[in-house]
Amino acid sequence: MARAVSNRRKLIVTLIAWTIGLAIFFPILWTFLTSFKTEAEAIASPPSLFLFDWTTENYAEVQSRSNYSLHFANSVIISLGSTLLGLLIAIPAAWSMAFVPGKHTKDILMWMLSTKMLPPVGVLIPIYLMFRDTGLLDTRMGLVLVLTLINLPIIVWMLYTYFKEIPVDILEAARMDGATLWSEIIYVLTPMAVPGIASTLLLNVILAWNEAFWTLNLTAAKAAPLTAFIASYSSPEGLFYAKLSAASTMAIAPILILGWFSQKQLVRGLTFGAVK
Amino acid sequence: MATAHSRSAARLMMSPAVILLLGWMIVPLSMTIYFSFLRYNLLSPGTEAWTGFDNYRYFLTDPAFFDALGNTLVLVLGVLVITVIGGILLGLLLDQPFFGQGIVRILVIAPFFVMPTVSALVWKNMFMNPVNGLFAYLATAVGLEPFDFLSHAPLASIILIVSWQWLPFATLILLTALQSLDQEQLEAAEMDGAGPVNRFTFIMLPHLGRAITVVILIQTIFLLSVFAEILVTTNGGPGTATTNLTYLVYVQSLLQFDVGGGSAGGIVAVILANIVAIFLMRMIGKNLDA
Known part of the structure; x- marks a missing residue:
């Protein structure tokens, strides 16, 4: 009614x-x-x-004065790189937790989540020193690694909640029909898993793009993504509102558009499946 | 139908993620714990020495620590109150039928996708600046003195900026929860004579309880670590007026190069975050059984 x-x-x-x-x-x-x-x-x-x-x-000025495209490229590489690397590690893990759950699967999932609650300042100094000593400071590689690790729990969790929804009956039917493990994965599971993987990718690109603790602390001129580049406007010279606006617009536009497409996944991903 | 074979395959598939996270958790964290017991300054390398709990004693008796602890609490609670109440009201509003629902929803959630450095700098300069900001213009237009937000109410200004970023998150989650409410239950209550206030208090609010808890806990995790917004607006000042725990540890370790003291601060932050985390984990753990 x-x-x-x-x-x-x-x-x-x-x-x-x-x-x-x-x-x-x-x-x-x-x-x-x-x-x-x-x-x-x-x-x-x-x-x-x-x-x-x-x-x-302003758009031309921002580019010519500060090599804006370098920082934009850094943002793209770091956010996409860390997300793809994260997916590579998380897909097998989430897959096995969803389809072959053991006695400790739940504990492992909860523990993974708990790593996300570690405040970044708790590990800032060792990471900074390790990066300094291994030459990873101010490199895209270093940031890709850190962002992969900090977002890995969210990626595993999101994938897990999606994989959980794939009915196991279908897998058993495929097995009865003589499907091997590989053909089961490629022809049966993958098509059903693609939407979940895509949403996970989307949300994590957004999170990595906007990450503003490690990107600010571990980069300088070379590998700085847009978050760190925009921060340089906190001590500007002369009039800068229009240029700040141009730089900001370019920095947020792509992610705003992606974000609007991922509204539903956002709720699910950020609440670890607690609210759907 | 898991066989022994598929079980060991599963364990193998899980191991990279588990090992990496274990390493990420244990290696740096134990280094921080170790550093926190050392006298260790990056400016005078080679003079590291064991000092026991000295760093903790200094950190925990430093007046800046109490300021930072207070600021952290005010910041977290302030943003929580604004976003949860605002989120409930906005959720109720957006749940009503009206023209252009989809578009308004998109407008409301947009701030969540703005990177922290952009939102902080845009608010600081284009809105809160006492000379050129839009608020200053509006104030003079109605005959008031322009207010210097970030000097005279620095923490409140940062609360405003951070709330603007997190209100969409709270709204979106509470709206999602509201939409899963059984409409027939509401109609039944209405027929039994329950007014809007009673329907909200006795049906909607209990239904929202879980979503509100999730919003509070997840936001708390992120709000305890607010950093970029402070770095680009006030640098923790004036004085320590906007220094939160995260920012204090950053100042101590990366600006004053005091690795020992910074590490002790980091461990204090970890302990505080863990207290919150325990509650969150219980909530989500329960959901896993359902």
């Missing part, structure tokens, strides 16, 4: 919801708009929302 909702009420809710939604989104919109202003217009009083001379010079 659908609840009868008066149109009047629906209109009022629409008005309130849109007002709040736009207010929450406003800082992002404002950053986007400011990125197309000149520096003078960016601090003009009164500020103008849309009526200004739109320019793209």
Whole structure:
């Protein structure tokens, strides 16, 4: 039985919801708009929302002054690299936990989760010193390794909750029909697992892209991803609002778009399956 | 139907993940514990010496530690109160039928995807700056003195920035939980004469209880480690006004090069986080049986 909702009420809710939604989104919109202003217009009083001379010079300026594309590439390589490496390690693990659970599977899962609760400052110094001594400081390789490890528990957990939903009956039917372990994995399991793996990949790229503890502490000029590059605007010279906005817009746009596609997975991944 | 063969195969498939995480957990953590008992400064290498609990004594009696502990608590609790209450209200609102539901939902969750350094710098400069910020303009427009947020209310400003980042997370999870509520139960209650307040208190809130707990616990884990937002806005200041435990350990170890003291601080942070973690693990563990 659908609840009868008066149109009047629906209109009022629409008005309130849109007002709040736009207010929450406003800082992002404002950053986007400011990125197309000149520096003078960016601090003009009164500020103008849309009526200004739109320019793209900030985008060119940010690139020419600071080699923006290098940092963008670092972000892409580090977030994708750590996610793919994580998936490579986690898929077999999650697979075996979901389909061949042993006595200790649950304990292992809980323990993996507990590693995620280790505050990063608890291991900051040893990691920093190890990186310094092995030459991994300010390298993409080093960050890929660290981010793989910190996101590995989330990857295993997300995959596990997805794999759990694949009905075991189908596997048994395939086995009855004489499927070998390999053909079972390739033809039966993989097609059903792909959506789960894709969502896991998406969420972890987002998390790695925005990670801002290790990226800030373990990189300098060479391997700095966008999180660390943007941080350099905390001590700027001269007017910089428009350039900060341009750099920020480029840094958040790709992940904002990915994020909107992964709303549902976000809930599941970040609550370790506790809320679906 | 697991055979002995498939069991050993399973163990083999699991081992890389287990071994890596075990190494990640044990090796650096035991090094931190070891360092925390040493007098060890990176500026004077070769003078490391065993000092027992001295580092802990210094760290735990340092006034900066109590400031940092207090700031950490205020930051975590402040953000939790704002995001949980805000999240419930927003969840209730977005659960109603209205035009453009999908779009508003997208607008509301957007801040969660903004990297911490961007959101902190955008808020600091373009909104909270006392000269050029939008808030300063709005204040003068209505005849008020512009307020210098990050100097006069630094911790509250950081709470605002971090809340803006986490409100979407709370909203999304609470909305998801609300949508799984049985509509017939609500209608039955309505027919029995329960008003909106009673329906919320006796049906929705108990149903949300679990999701609220999850939001609180998961956010606490992340909020205990807020770092980038502080680094790019206030550098922990003025004084120690916005220094939380994470930032204090960072200052001690990577800015003052005091490895021993920083390690002791790190271990204190680990212990505090573990207390929270125990509750979270129980919650999620229960769900695993269900």
